[in-house]
Amino acid sequence: MLLAALAAVSVALAACGGSDSDSSSKSDKASTSTPAKLSGSVDVWIMDPGSPKIQSVVKGYGTSFEAQHPGTKVSIEFVPWAQAHDKFTTSIAGGKTPDIAEMGTTWTPEFADEGAFEQVAKPPSGKYVSSLIDAATLDGKVWGKPWYAGSRALIYRKDVLEKAGVQPPKTWDELLAASKAIKAKVPGIYPTGYTGLTEHMYLPTIWQAGGQIAKQDGDSWTSALNTPQAATAIQFYTDFYKEGLTPKAAIGWEEPDAQTAFINGDIAMLIGGGWTYNSIIQTKPGLKSKIGTELEPAGPSGKDTAFAGGSHLVVFNGSKDKDLANAFVDYMLEATNLNKFTSAVGFLPGTVEGIKASGYLDDPVRKPFAEQLLDHSAVYPPSPRWGALEGANIFDGEIQKVMRGKQTPQQAAQNLAKKMDEEFAG
Amino acid sequence: MSTQPGQAVAAGRVRAPRPSAAERLSHAASKLTLPVILLLPAMTIIVGLVGYPLVKTIWLSFTDTRLGDLINGTSTWVGLENYKEVFTDEQLRTSLVNTVVFGTACVVGTMALGMAVALLLNQRLRFNWFFSLAVLLPWAVPALAASSIFKWLFDDRYGFVNWALVGLGFHHFQDYAWFADRNSAYVAMFVVVVWQSFPFIALSLLAGLQTVPRDTLDAAAVDGANAVQRFWLITLPLLRPILAVLVIFSTIWDFKIFDQVYVLAQGVPDRAADTAAVTGYREAFALGHFGTGAAIAVVLFCVLLAFSIAYVRLIGKEGRT
Numbered sequence: 206m207l208l209a210a211l212a213a214v215s216v217a218l219a220a221c222g223g224s225d226s227d228s229s230s231k232s233d234k235a236s237t238s239t240p241a242k243l244s245g246s247v248d249v250w251i252m253d254p255g256s257p258k259i260q261s262v263v264k265g266y267g268t269s270f271e272a273q274h275p276g277t278k279v280s281i282e283f284v285p286w287a288q289a290h291d292k293f294t295t296s297i298a299g300g301k302t303p304d305i306a307e308m309g310t311t312w313t314p315e316f317a318d319e320g321a322f323e324q325v326a327k328p329p330s331g332k333y334v335s336s337l338i339d340a341a342t343l344d345g346k347v348w349g350k351p352w353y354a355g356s357r358a359l360i361y362r363k364d365v366l367e368k369a370g371v372q373p374p375k376t377w378d379e380l381l382a383a384s385k386a387i388k389a390k391v392p393g394i395y396p397t398g399y400t401g402l403t404e405h406m407y408l409p410t411i412w413q414a415g416g417q418i419a420k421q422d423g424d425s426w427t428s429a430l431n432t433p434q435a436a437t438a439i440q441f442y443t444d445f446y447k448e449g450l451t452p453k454a455a456i457g458w459e460e461p462d463a464q465t466a467f468i469n470g471d472i473a474m475l476i477g478g479g480w481t482y483n484s485i486i487q488t489k490p491g492l493k494s495k496i497g498t499e500l501e502p503a504g505p506s507g508k509d510t511a512f513a514g515g516s517h518l519v520v521f522n523g524s525k526d527k528d529l530a531n532a533f534v535d536y537m538l539e540a541t542n543l544n545k546f547t548s549a550v551g552f553l554p555g556t557v558e559g560i561k562a563s564g565y566l567d568d569p570v571r572k573p574f575a576e577q578l579l580d581h582s583a584v585y586p587p588s589p590r591w592g593a594l595e596g597a598n599i600f601d602g603e604i605q606k607v608m609r610g611k612q613t614p615q616q617a618a619q620n621l622a623k624k625m626d627e628e629f630a631g
Numbered sequence: 632m633s634t635q636p637g638q639a640v641a642a643g644r645v646r647a648p649r650p651s652a653a654e655r656l657s658h659a660a661s662k663l664t665l666p667v668i669l670l671l672p673a674m675t676i677i678v679g680l681v682g683y684p685l686v687k688t689i690w691l692s693f694t695d696t697r698l699g700d701l702i703n704g705t706s707t708w709v710g711l712e713n714y715k716e717v718f719t720d721e722q723l724r725t726s727l728v729n730t731v732v733f734g735t736a737c738v739v740g741t742m743a744l745g746m747a748v749a750l751l752l753n754q755r756l757r758f759n760w761f762f763s764l765a766v767l768l769p770w771a772v773p774a775l776a777a778s779s780i781f782k783w784l785f786d787d788r789y790g791f792v793n794w795a796l797v798g799l800g801f802h803h804f805q806d807y808a809w810f811a812d813r814n815s816a817y818v819a820m821f822v823v824v825v826w827q828s829f830p831f832i833a834l835s836l837l838a839g840l841q842t843v844p845r846d847t848l849d850a851a852a853v854d855g856a857n858a859v860q861r862f863w864l865i866t867l868p869l870l871r872p873i874l875a876v877l878v879i880f881s882t883i884w885d886f887k888i889f890d891q892v893y894v895l896a897q898g899v900p901d902r903a904a905d906t907a908a909v910t911g912y913r914e915a916f917a918l919g920h921f922g923t924g925a926a927i928a929v930v931l932f933c934v935l936l937a938f939s940i941a942y943v944r945l946i947g948k949e950g951r952t
Contacts (some may be wrong), residue, residue, distance in 0.1 A: 294916045298701050319699040402898060454787035454808035457898020471788060597918040605900035
């Protein structure tokens with residue numbers, strides 16, 4: 206089974222490696238036919254979502270690559286997601302970029318628009334999870350190689366739900382009812398951990414309510430948030446806080462704080478990805494038997510859409526050693542290496558074949574994460590301006606104001622639409 | 632260039648008759664040459680490190696500059712547009728008010744605590760050397776590390792502060808979320824900032840206290856002045872010059888405070904507790920609006936400049952009386 210999985214992934218990746226070599230044959234030659242020629246050093250920035258495994262796996266890539274190519278030096282630095290966007294902006298503005306970086310999919314168009322990256326050959330369709338290629342595309346050109354993908358789903362404590370006498374919720378109404386039951390019957394634990402600083406938790410509720418985030422018209426985007434659907438979604442999300450179904454401090458939590466709260470047994474239900482699940486059971490193995498998973502609860506429109514997130518590996522324009530940089534990116538994307546990473550960390554490979562081969566679909570607890578990504582996910586508008594909107598957390602402030610009862614969901618939707626349009630207009 | 636000093640000597644020799652106006656001018660110029668040459672390396676460094684960023688920031692503040700513009704060197708001149716935004720945009724204006732109010736509170740808190748600790752250390756207590764050393768420790772902790780530590784101390788569920796307060800009988804603080812509200816977040820930030828900045832003030836004031844002549848104080852005591860009177864009427868007036876300098880320093884430090892606010896205020900709803908330095912940074916580096924960010928920096932610079940000038944003039948007056 207494992208062998209078959211590896212074979213499938215390697216086929217998928219060999220194919221994509223082949224397509225790359227058409228256009229960037231120079232770098233491929235450097236990495237395959239004449240490996241001895243590689244020398245120099247590269248700086249690599251990798252994101253760290255708070256998973257204990259990422260650092261050791263990625264550092265392992267560096268040491269084994271250096272061993273295979275004597276005379277090369279790979280320096281890897283880990284950057285927390287929350288600080289990463291600012292750090293990229295600073296480094297690009299100051300002309301001090303790394304050679305290679307992991308780039309959140311929503312940021313790739315933004316920095317590509319500034320001319321920060323080396324172009325990548327367009328891969329054949331059907332190889333990668335299509336949303337990952339869409340997210341890396343700007344003006345018809347591709348600027349990053351998909352590394353991994355993931356979607357958030359619902360992670361819950363089976364034991365707590367049992368004590369409260371409720372079934373795993375499949376819809377918004379069921380989620381709210383389950384939360385109220387937990388609050389009433391299970392002391393010492395909050396039902397949910399809906400934070401004030403995690404747009405990947407609340408923005409998808411707009412899709413679930415039947416709304417849209419933005420509309421594209423030719424090259425330009427306009428916000429679609431000034432709608433009753435968006436207001437319904439914001440109302441739904443913030444009510445958990447207002448009704449005390451989420452800890453008071455959660456208004457200032459980042460996503461890892463919610464994960465920590467779940468690990469500590471402070472919250473019973475969490476919107477999180479496969480990587481969240483892996484982090485939880487690696488940090489506290491005792492929870493493994495108590496955790497269940499489910500697709501994100503469906504909203505009034507019947508949709509249970511989640512955000513399809515993921516990462517690209519990009520090579521910066523300013524890299525002094527592009528051959529070495531490309532070689533290391535390709536090395537990280539080699540089948541065995543990729544598989545080691547995605548399975549340890551809990552992400553899904555960026556290739557369709559890879560996902561099927563990952564075994565996720567056969568594991569009942571992990572299956573919802575894969576299903577969510579393949580069939581129940583969407584991406585935010587791939588506008589070059591989106592990254593800045595995210596980087597500045599323009600959404601959080603408006604959501605937090607609703608949480609605190611300082612404005613209505615309608616006002617929040619209206620303000621957000623205005624802010625988005627200002628930013629889209631540039 | 633190397634012949635210039637020689638010329639200076641020659642100019643000195645021909646002074647005997649009456650130097651013409653032109654000669655006097657060249658004499659003055661050559662007298663200046665050596666100092667200028669000697670100062671040049673330092674001037675270059677200062678102009679490069681202070682002058683260039685300052686001029687560039689001021690220039691940026693009058694332009695609409697995005698990340699791409701910064702790379703390609705293309706910016707659009709927009710005049711006072713950015714400044715208009717700084718003073719009309721609610722969030723940006725709030726951040727300026729925050730800076731002034733919170734900065735002033737921190738200066739007052741730091742000076743009060745610093746003075747109290749200095750007075751204590753000035754007593755002849757046993758183990759005084761140990762206390763002087765211990766007082767220095769908070770100053771030695773990097774601001775970012777201290778802020779992260781305090782974030783934990785103020786954590787709602789697992790923080791020491793809530794645990795201690797509940798233990799003391801304040802049950803209201805069970806799971807109290809310090810950073811979920813602007814005012815309570817400011818209380819926490821105030822503690823961190825004052826905790827970190829009082830050591831310098833305390834030790835400087837201690838040095839000042841030790842220069843206060845003992846015999847003056849003894850004479851006052853003989854004349855019947857009690858401890859409070861001696862402090863207000865003798866010690867404090869003698870410390871005034873050093874107090875003025877320390878207030879200027881604290882004001883400048885506390886108004887441009889960044890690390891503590893960056894770490895602690897980021898979860899405060901709607902970023903209502905951000906100070907100007909953090910807002911300027913976010914405007915530039917998170918939103919990519921380098922022009923607006925620069926405008927905030929320039930406004931903050933002007934505020935600090937005004938404070939500095941006011942205090943410098945104050946010191947000047949002190950010196951004359």
